Amino acid sequence: MATITLDNVEKKFGEAYAVKPLNMTINSGEFVVLLGPSGCGKTTTLRMISGLEAVTAGSIRFDDRDVTWLHPSQRDIAFVFQFFALYSHMTARQNIAFPLQAAGLSKTEVTRRVDDVAALLRIRHLLDTRPGSLSGGDQQRVALARALVRQPAAFLMDEPLGALDAEFRETMRAEIKRLHIQQNATTVYVTHDQIEAMAMGDKIVIMSRAEVQQAGTPAEVYYDPSNLFVARFIGSPGMNLIEGAYSSGTMLLPGGNTYTVPDAWRKALEMSLPDSGKVILGFRPEAVVVSPEGALNSVVYADDLHGGYSMLHLELPDSSIVHARVGREFSFPIGAPLQFDVDPQMVRFFNPVTEKAIRLNGGEA
């Protein structure tokens, strides 16, 4: 399994950037998810790694091998497509054997390897079926088998679960994750589904507007988003963001609420903020602590039970909405006044001008 290094890789269509110069290292055996809204350049990045799309500038290396200008067939990669791309004129077995035949393996070896991978994916009974008569999940298993059978340097997957029903998606997500662990295969996985990204990735690379917004572990991007885009994009709903003015230890929020900034953050804010003291307060819905002594006033706007928990929609005095995740045993009538606090461990601050997160040491992300 190879380590993939992207060095200032960029892609332009005419004058417009599809991917701005990008540096990234995907370590051997790592599962990296490229996550972002559609049109953010994540698929283009993946296709440049595969060689299906030529780079405009920069270089791509697999270990020490420069593959920037190699044909896809020479890169030793396997690609799983969103719509499977199984050949309808071949049986499942012929589909899986197809990459091995390109390598010119002997017939017995091909049969053995196809049988092995079919056993791994539990599709042996489907080998003589044509893709057209398989279910979506089984089609994707065949597509995965075709990728796995060759033991390539890296797996590239472009929204492989996007075309599946929700029910299959859960199952296949677990299967892909398990396969990745078994094979210890370097995997680059593209998705727009953040739940998939959080669940599967060792590392998540969040892209937007042709740029990497943040790269980090799922915990890092969730708890320490490096900018407002990531804060809003990760989590459902995303981070609560309230703009206010900081001065000497407190933050004046619109509508009259006053938030006392935790001691740990005061120095950082004083160091990094402009004179106006404008700052954005951010906290996850689960950081809300409802208590009668809470410093922040709100009115219950709506209260949804999600089974395992309740999601409160709280209206602040300036009519902006804050989402709060509370235990399922709590329920509040609509219109009731409610006081809450924010867990000081889970508070984050952002600079409204640069949109970047302020770090505890006073620097910006």
Place this chain on the structure above:
Amino acid sequence: MTAATQAPGAPGSPVVISTRVDKVGTRPKVIGAIRAVIAIIIAFIMLIPVIWMAMTAFKSRPEAVSAPPVVFFTPTLEGFASLLTQRRQATTAEIAAELERTDLNWMEQIALSRGQLVIGQSAFLRQLLNSVVITGLSTFFSVTFAVLSAYAFSRFSIPGKDDLLFFILSQRMLPAVVVTIPIFLMYRTLGLHDTHVGMILLYTAFNLSFAVWLLKGFIDEIPREYEEAALVDGYTRLQAFRKIVLPQAATGIAATTVFSAIFSWNEYAFALMLTSDLARTAPPSIPLVLGVGGIEWAAIAAGSLAFLIPAVILTFVLRKHLLRGVTFGAIRKG
């Protein structure tokens, strides 16, 4: 009193009517029968000229021209004999001599019964062979070139792509009659007049524009992911084209083949002007099967019937591909 104790059909017993549509037997059956009858009637109406032609081919000369037309008659091979032979009027002495012979074949016998002698084979079989050769090769070349260029137009960004496609289409815009004279002059200068090469070249060029457009549509329908999957799996683009694109485009190739072949097979105007003897194809020669003393309608019908058969065979062989217009692909459109 419960319903179960009563005999079925007895007065007062519950009337059991199934309301399930698939259990209602008679109506769908009637509709099916009506449909079949209508289909047969339409097919019959469409086929009347062909049936009439086939009948005429087996009629004797007086039956073929009789008014009112004869529907029931004793079939004869006179028409075919006239089509395949050249004959002359025999003298009484020659007829007597011929009658002595026992080694006459069927054509000679038919000729003799009409007081004629067979003096040689007609050109019809050679003209039919010319048609087969010219149609076969021109179809092969136009479909081959069209697959390659349609693939290129479909997959690559070619500078001036739309203009080129329009240019290709424009090859087909002038009717044959308009361009025959200049082509005739060109061909005479180039020594292509009345040659197989000349006709193959012309039909290939003429079919190409249509074939490119038709095939481009079919190839556009094949998802790019198919080839991309083959490319990352270790195949070159040409291998991917051969192993993936060609089988996927089989339907389109079959359709294009039939259309191109039928065009070349039926082409009349160019063939009439640009061939005279060596490379003359069947269409311009069939109406010219002149008998001795009058038009041989039976022979013309026999020629038309023979001419029809290869086209029917080709369509029949490729019917599976023509009917299977949709590939049951494993690509799901999102």
